[in-house]
Structures are given as C-alpha cells and as structure tokens.
Amino acid sequence: MTASAASSTNTHTRPDLPGRNNRHPQGKYLRRWGLSFQRPDKRAIEQDAEAVRVWREETWPAIRARAKADSGEVLFADQVGIRSDQVTGRTWGAKGCTPVVRRTGNRFSVNAMSAISTKGRMHFMVFTETFDADVMCRFLDRLAGHFDHKVHLVVDGHSAHRSRKVRAWPADHPDRIELHFLPSYSPELNPDELVNADLKRSLPMHSRARDQAQLAAETRRFFHRRQRQPHIVRGYFSGPHVRYILE
Numbered sequence: 001m002t003a004s005a006a007s008s009t010n011t012h013t014r015p016d017l018p019g020r021n022n023r024h025p026q027g028k029y030l031r032r033w034g035l036s037f038q039r040p041d042k043r044a045i046e047q048d049a050e051a052v053r054v055w056r057e058e059t060w061p062a063i064r065a066r067a068k069a070d071s072g073e074v075l076f077a078d079q080v081g082i083r084s085d086q087v088t089g090r091t092w093g094a095k096g097c098t099p100v101v102r103r104t105g106n107r108f109s110v111n112a113m114s115a116i117s118t119k120g121r122m123h124f125m126v127f128t129e130t131f132d133a134d135v136m137c138r139f140l141d142r143l144a145g146h147f148d149h150k151v152h153l154v155v156d157g158h159s160a161h162r163s164r165k166v167r168a169w170p171a172d173h174p175d176r177i178e179l180h181f182l183p184s185y186s187p188e189l190n191p192d193e194l195v196n197a198d199l200k201r202s203l204p205m206h207s208r209a210r211d212q213a214q215l216a217a218e219t220r221r222f223f224h225r226r227q228r229q230p231h232i233v234r235g236y237f238s239g240p241h242v243r244y245i246l247e
Contacts, residue, residue, distance in 0.1 A: 044185035051183040072150035077115035078192035079131050084108045108212040113139045120230025124223040133163040144176040151177045188241040
C-alpha cells in the first residue's frame with residue numbers, strides 16, 4: 001500500500017470524523033454540550049415579535065385583572081377540523097414492514113369549537129358545516145348559557161371572529177361575554193391548540209369512522225371524556241409556550 005493510500009485510509013477512521021467505525025461522532029459532542037436532537041417548533045415569518053411581547057407582558061395581565069374585577073372567568077377558545085383520511089397515532093411493526101390501517105376510502109370531515117379555563121372547565125360544540133360567523137354566534141349563545149357570570153373569551157384572528165356579526169354579539173350582551181384577540185400568527189399562545197392536538201392523537205387508530213356521523217360521535221366522546229378529567233384540562237396550561245397564563 002502506498003503512503004498516500006495509507007494516509008487516505010487513516011483519515012476515514014479517525015475518531016473525530018465520520019467513518020466506518022464512528023459514523024456520527026458530532027452527536028456525542030453536541031449531547032455533551034447539553035444539546036439534543038429535536039423537531040423544531042413552527043413559527044410564521046409574519047408573526048410580530050413585539051406584538052407577542054405586548055400580549056404577554058401587558059395585554060394578558062390587563063385581561064386577567066379585568067376578569068377578576070368583573071368576578072368573571074377567562075376562557076381560551078379555538079376551532080378545529082377533523083378529516084376521515086387523517087393519519088393519527090403510531091404502532092409497532094416489523095422492520096421493513098409498515099403497518100396498515102383499514103379505513104373507508106370516502107372522505108368526510110367534522111368541525112369542533114372548544115373553550116377551556118385554568119379551572120379545568122371545558123365547553124365544546126361539534127358541527128358539520130363550515131365555520132363562519134353564524135356558527136361562532138351559536139357557540140357564544142351556548143357558552144353564555146353555562147355561566148352565571150361574565151366570560152372573557154380569548155380567540156385568534158380568524159375572519160369569523162372579527163366579522164361584524166360576531167362583534168355585534170358581545171356588544172348586545174356586554175354582561176355575558178367579552179372578546180379578546182391574540183396576536184396574529186401566534187397559535188402557540190393559545191392553550192386550546194393543545195386540546196386540538198390531543199383530540200387528533202386520541203381518535204381511534206385501529207377502528208376508524210365509516211361515515212360523518214361516526215366521526216362526529218368519536219369527536220364528542222373525546223370532549224365528554226376530557227370534561228370528566230379537569231386535571232388534564234388544567235394540564236393544557238402547563239405547556240412551555242402557554243405557561244405565561246399561570247404566572
């Protein structure tokens with residue numbers, strides 16, 4: 001073997017470089033520095049960092065103080081869509097053999113609107129039509145009926161939430177519900193987003209709904225189950241990006 005060939009061989013087996021005997025040594029050093037391999041969170045490039053700061057440091061404390069002065073309660077709300085062709089969950093399988101889930105080839109969906117509070121309360125509505133101002137007003141009607149005190153409802157900037165019809169509802173019922181809007185492109189500030197993720201993870205994987213009615217029933221079962229588990233509802237507020245609500 002020539003000297004140049006030996007040099008080339010030694011280069012590929014050095015402990016500080018990727019090679020046959022040490023494929024990814026950089027991971028060892030990164031872990032030693034306190035780093036871990038993670039899937040990054042997503043943030044919209046349109047998000048305004050200053051608006052987020054103002055929300056966390058000024059707007060939210062003011063809403064909480066106003067609710068306390070009103071002897072009211074703050075709830076965070078969001079809507080979610082569930083589709084029949086959505087892939088949920090994971091399971092074990094032999095290497096090289098991807099597990100197969102039998103499901104209907106028909107496509108259908110249902111929608112849901114939910115609202116949660118730090119007290120562990122959850123309220124929801126499942127519906128099949130497109131989410132719009134009429135649906136939102138119906139949800140406000142139902143939500144107000146569950147409370148004998150004022151509700152401060154925090155929502156995102158969905159066009160239905162900001163529609164003239166929805167804005168008129170609190171104006172006509174000032175002692176029932178007051179709306180507050182999160183900064184644009186900032187879903188991570190809303191703990192109800194964690195409810196949506198929990199819902200999609202919790203839908204049955206091995207026995208999928210065959211039609212829209214079954215999918216709606218499965219969705220309602222999830223929400224009814226969580227209503228009986230206030231400790232889980234309170235746990236949604238312990239997520240790293242929504243912990244500010246409890247501070």
